[in-house]
Amino acid sequence: DGGITQSPKYLFRKEGQNVTLSCEQNLNHDAMYWYRQDPGQGLRLIYYSQIVNDFQKGDIAEGYSVSREKKESFPLTVTSAQKNPTAFYLCASSEQLTRNNEQFFGPGTRLTVL
């Protein structure tokens, strides 16, 4: 079955530590995205990548970093510079030029900073 996987589902981190969230897709999509969701809020774009070895900052990129070395994988690192990292993180993918704005989302990772 094609889809997007994210791991882990729950992640706990101490202040001052970097942590990497995994995102893998086997949909053969060129574009991948990372969103952050806070309670009662919509999805805010952190980073996106339209092609391998290229990525761009979204609205809230400060304190985050990404890489796109393979088409299937788009890991997100939450660095210690991110002031308020506790949130629900969603990874998505899509065809590069979608006809209907459809993005496919992974199950999410809930990050809690202790």
Next chain:
Amino acid sequence: GQSLEQPSEVTAVEGAIVQINCTYQTSGFYGLSWYQQHDGGAPTFLSYNALDGLEETGRFSSFLSRSDSYGYLLLQELQMKDSASYFCASRGGNYGGSQGNLIFGKGTKLSVKP
């Protein structure tokens, strides 16, 4: 700026019809999409309108009026499982690429009561 506005909460009873409105302001316009998200889950794509009018998919319909920068999602024959958050999303112009990335509203939490 680019924004989408929708009500924060809506309550309805099982079997009823509910309409969730969305007004948008984007520098360009490439259609209005709707996503459903159950608590703790991943958003899933529901519908897309590129042109004015009504699109029907089973119990769900979506409407767009580009002249009014307005759309809505109509849910008929409500079921308990329809309790979820519903997000409208639009692709703004030239934001991050030739088509731009998706911008999401903050979501409408629908509660279906017995």
